[in-house]
Amino acid sequence: MEKFYTTTAIDYVNGAPHIGHAYEKILTDVIFRHFQQRTSDAYMLTGTDEHGIKIQKTSAELNIEPQAFCDMNAQKFIDAWKLLGIDYSQFIRTTQKEHKEIVQKIFKRLVEKGDIYKHSYTGLYCAGCEAFLSEKDLDENGCCPNHQKKPEVVSEENYFFKLTKYKDAIIKHIKENPNFIVPSFRANEVLNQLENIEDISVSRAKTNVSWGIDVLDDNEQVIYVWIDALSNYITALGYDIENPSEKFKKYWPADVQVIGKDILKFHSIYWLAILMALDIPLPKHILAHGWITIDETKMSKSLGNVVSPSSVIESFEMTEPDALRYYMATAAPVGKDGNYSDNDFKEKVNAHLANSMGNLLNRTLSMLVKYFDGEIKPEFIKENELFDKSLKTIQEVKHHFDYFEIAEAAQKIIELVDLTNKYVTDNAPWTLAKEEKMTECGNVLYTVLEVMCVIASLISPYCPNIAQKMAKQLKYDINTKLDDIKINNIKTGKLISKEEISPVFLRLDSELADKGKK
Numbered sequence: 258m259e260k261f262y263t264t265t266a267i268d269y270v271n272g273a274p275h276i277g278h279a280y281e282k283i284l285t286d287v288i289f290r291h292f293q294q295r296t297s298d299a300y301m302l303t304g305t306d307e308h309g310i311k312i313q314k315t316s317a318e319l320n321i322e323p324q325a326f327c328d329m330n331a332q333k334f335i336d337a338w339k340l341l342g343i344d345y346s347q348f349i350r351t352t353q354k355e356h357k358e359i360v361q362k363i364f365k366r367l368v369e370k371g372d373i374y375k376h377s378y379t380g381l382y383c384a385g386c387e388a389f390l391s392e393k394d395l396d397e398n399g400c401c402p403n404h405q406k407k408p409e410v411v412s413e414e415n416y417f418f419k420l421t422k423y424k425d426a427i428i429k430h431i432k433e434n435p436n437f438i439v440p441s442f443r444a445n446e447v448l449n450q451l452e453n454i455e456d457i458s459v460s461r462a463k464t465n466v467s468w469g470i471d472v473l474d475d476n477e478q479v480i481y482v483w484i485d486a487l488s489n490y491i492t493a494l495g496y497d498i499e500n501p502s503e504k505f506k507k508y509w510p511a512d513v514q515v516i517g518k519d520i521l522k523f524h525s526i527y528w529l530a531i532l533m534a535l536d537i538p539l540p541k542h543i544l545a546h547g548w549i550t551i552d553e554t555k556m557s558k559s560l561g562n563v564v565s566p567s568s569v570i571e572s573f574e575m576t577e578p579d580a581l582r583y584y585m586a587t588a589a590p591v592g593k594d595g596n597y598s599d600n601d602f603k604e605k606v607n608a609h610l611a612n613s614m615g616n617l618l619n620r621t622l623s624m625l626v627k628y629f630d631g632e633i634k635p636e637f638i639k640e641n642e643l644f645d646k647s648l649k650t651i652q653e654v655k656h657h658f659d660y661f662e663i664a665e666a667a668q669k670i671i672e673l674v675d676l677t678n679k680y681v682t683d684n685a686p687w688t689l690a691k692e693e694k695m696t697e698c699g700n701v702l703y704t705v706l707e708v709m710c711v712i713a714s715l716i717s718p719y720c721p722n723i724a725q726k727m728a729k730q731l732k733y734d735i736n737t738k739l740d741d742i743k744i745n746n747i748k749t750g751k752l753i754s755k756e757e758i759s760p761v762f763l764r765l766d767s768e769l770a771d772k773g774k775k
């Protein structure tokens with residue numbers, strides 16, 4: 258694999274980031290970091306979606322210039338992702354000059370091609386979705402099911418995109434590529450939506466929406482947010498119709514585009530049609546993740562249950578984001594909804610990261626110091642069965658990541674941790690030492706430490722700081738590519754002294770957390 262390009266949805270900046278936005282960025286970052294372990298060149302894009310009626314209205318209510326409002330809120334997303342250790346390669350904002358210019362050219366190109374035409378239209382507009390809805394999309398109360406609000410009746414002369422022209426090609430693509438939409442059970446949903454598609458409005462009259470990218474040669478219209486927003490995935494790479502940049506040629510098509518299930522239609526229908534119209538190759542996969550609820554309840558401002566990633570980090574007095582990353586990345590099987598609850602979070606990370614994984618390393622190193630003065634003797638040999646199992650786990654984890662099964666891959670890693678713990682219990686190196694069977698005792702510790710190197714590598718995309726601390730104590734290079742993990746990761750000779758041993762993850766203290774919340 259030569260390159261790997263992954264993207265997230267770009268978030269609206271009319272509010273602050275919450276745990277749902279964080280879920281997606283963590284998933285993508287874990288995928289990105291895993292593929293960094295498999296390719297020499299991985300690239301991750303994230304960013305913010307800054308145009309449209311919602312931002313126009315919110316900034317007007319606050320009496321702030323829309324651009325200043327976007328600047329202020331985009332910073333909140335940048336700060337949140339820093340806090341969570343999201344290691345993106347690029348952060349795009351749709352109000353950036355370079356983006357706006359390329360979007361204008363894309364729009365013009367589609368007009369010239371005859372794929373965009375002007376048309377008078379009356380439709381039901383949901384500002385929450387920034388989209389026109391049809392009667393069929395509404396619930397029994399005539400409300401948008403995602404935003405629980407009645408859409409506004411809007412009559413305008415707009416530009417329309419000939420989506421219907423691409424309908425058959427999109428259906429064919431989805432049917433011929435059963436892994437294009439991940440998870441595949443969502444493909445049917447998209448195929449059903451495709452049955453009833455119509456051409457879509459791709460501009461708004463400036464009299465109604467002024468905060469958008471101007472249509473070139475028509476000063477009465479702005480480009481409707483979805484053409485603007487979707488294009489970010491290629492404008493960020495410097496796509497240009499006549500002269501695509503080196504970066505674009507290198508990274509496009511995207512290997513996986515991660516989005517929430519609510520915006521799958523835009524990505525698996527509109528986005529494909531735009532790319533087809535521009536004669537650009539299609540992304541390899543669209544990963545539609547599920548929804549995150551809080552204590553099994555949908556997050557909403559009116560319920561007052563919106564959880565921000567920073568509030569979790571602060572209330573548990575965490576010094577690094579690894580535990581929250583691990584918890585979120587394993588919150589649900591691929592594509593299914595997941596839930597956040599303080600209790601569950603604390604229990605899961607204490608059990609997996611502290612009790613199982615952290616303690617395993619800690620007590621093994623402590624025994625190595627106690628019985629061998631921290632030294633790996635040249636005569637130590639590995640127990641093949643467990644070590645082979647660890648190598649097999651690498652293949653299983655890779656296989657899960659090939660299908661973007663992030664939670665399932667983590668499960669395999671924890672299984673290996675559990676098996677290694679069992680190996681220690683079954684072989685009782687403390688008893689072997691007591692019986693003065695020192696070589697056998699050393700073999701057990703050595704085997705465990707070798708396996709711990711594999712575990713550190715595999716857990717690193719989820720918990721980069723913890724993995725780094727593990728690697729430091731194992732004198733192991735955490736940047737080792739997965740395929741280069743050797744038979745002998747641990748060198749013979751002095752590995753560690755008593756002073757160098759420190760826990761890689763401290764249990765989250767429940768009392769502390771409760772105190773913080775109050």
Ligand code: MSP
Nearest residue numbers: 266267268269277278306486487516517547548549
């Ligand atoms: N701006 C558009 C996306 C344009 S992509 C070219 C948008 N923004 S959003 O801020 O509403 O959502 C951003 C992402 O966060 C979406 O993928 C959305 O599905 C995801 N989530 C928003 N709330 C969420 C949860 N409660 N749970 C999980 N993901 C959620 O849509």
